[in-house]
Amino acid sequence: MITIKDIAARLNVSPSTVGRALADDPRISAATKKKVTEVANEMGYVANLAARMMRGVSSNLVGLVLPDIRNSFYSTIAHALSKCVQSAGFQLTLSETEDDRMVELQHIRELASANVAGIIIVPTAKPHRETVRLLKLSPHVQLIRRQAAIGEQFFGIDDTQALFDATNHLMSLGHHRIAYIGGTDELPTGASRLLGYQKAIDSLPRNQRPGAELVRLGSPGSVEFGHEAMNALLSQAAPPTAVVAGTVRATQGILEALMVRRIAVPDQLSVVGFGDEVGFSWWGPGLTTIGLPVHDLATACGLWFVHQIRQNAAAGAPYASIATATLIQRGSTRALASAAPRERTPVSRSKSHA
Template sequence: MVTIKDIAARLNVSPSTVGRALADDPRISGSTKQKVTAVANEMGYVANLAARMMRGVQSNLVGLVLPDIRNGFYSTIAHALSKCLEGGGFHLTLSETDDDRLVELHHIRELSSANVAGIIIVPTARPHPESVRLLKMLPHIQLLRRHAALGDQWFGIDDTEAIYESTSHLVQLGHRRIGYVGGTDDLPTGSARLKGYHKALPRDEAVVPQFVQLGAPSSVDFGREATRSLLSMSTPPTAIVAGSVQITQGVLEELTAQGVRAPEQLSVVGFGDELGFRWWGPGLTTVGLPVNDLATACGLWFVHHIKQNTFTSTPYTSISPAALIVRGSTRQVESALVEPADSPI
């Protein structure tokens, strides 16, 4: 394995000069840095991270802690963040929690011990107190979800407005029996989206509690089970609003399995705009999420403050708006299509 001493011997300089050049020390001239870098690359030198950590040198790794990479929303965010951080000289390392706070704690401990430059986290509903303590010692920012114990620096979307828009769209089409299948309200995203659903319902209409089905937001199976429950009601809803990407997938799978046609038999509004959603049935009306814009803004902000060493506890919030994409899976209810009786002249 090539060492700093090997590079120094090739260039006939001291190992300390090579080490400083590779660390971009301002005491070393630009020409020397170029020579050292060229020879290091030629010889296949790889920096020893453990040795750097023992010297207290911060790594160029940034941890991304999220619930489930199988969710297309999170995988897209991870890809966009990776590209953004790479442009700033950092590398992304990924950890999945499956929304388990003990798994989350394990990953935060490991990232902390690796002396990462910082952590970007989609937190669980109730982070462990030890996770809170460790994150206070590291540059970090919350993404999508926000927990008060983890600080006030957050990048996310307007979850309430997103579901308000999708539910309002159905109300305007004459629907009154609108089912909602979303994430549990112990998560801030789940609570905000449920609020948007209730906000959009007509005030003079009685809310049917059975029309609200809440469960794990990352579970396709829950989406299927909740849809099955709604369709089996004696008076089922005429429309369904989904509150997460994975839940949307489950809703669509169950409707397909039961042969329910949209929008002839049921109007459907999804969450997120996965490629497959565009081609499902007549095309899924859905909430389009600003995934790349959100991830890029978060990544650029993160890199800037790490490089400037200006990470503080000063509150910072960035909210990206979602947008409703209307396709063929929604239409007016039949009663709204009936022509009114002629009025006397």
């Protein structure tokens, strides 16, 4: 294995000079750092992380802690952040919590023990107090969800305005019985999106406002929840004439339920989704949906965070960057028709023995 002494001998300098250059010590000139790095790479030198940790030197790892990598919303974030930090000489390491606060704590402990350069986190609904304590010992920033206990450096989306605009769009088409299927309001995103829906609904005359029976809240990462919630709403004596989703996975569940029940969209039900997945533009008549600037948001977060780490300023003044979502209008919404949503009569088909 190539050591610092080997590099020092090759360059005819002291091992301490090589060590300081590799640690980006300000006492070493940029030219020397460049030469040391080039020779180290040429010789195949791999830093001893354990030794660096014992010296109190941060690794080049940036931790990303998020709920569910199966959700393309978060996989897009992970991809954008990976490219961003890699271009700055860092490496992204991924941890998945499935919104379990104890799993979240376990991951934060491991990242802290590895002396990571920083942590980007999409926090759970109620982070453990030990999680909060450990995060405050490392540079960190919250992404998508903001928990006041963790800190005041945050990159997110204006969820309230996004759902207000989506609901208002349906109201402008004459819909009053508008259902909402979204994530639990225990999460800051869930609460903000529900608030946007409610603000729009509250602008209706009191006798036209839909009741609580048209609101369904559940796991933001569950397609099954969205499917079951849509089925329950359609089974009501007075079903909704329109529905707006508050999560990507709920949207997928809603679309599955509508296909299974053979609901004609938008003739029988107008639908507004959340997020703009690859298939949403060609689903049925094309899904009207809330477009989210996920890639741009993650890239901005990554660039800002890397700068903060390099400036040793990640625990500094409060900072918040709020991006705006865009309503993408396609064919799944239309002016209210007189007929309430109902299931199509299944078409009889002969069995195939092919």
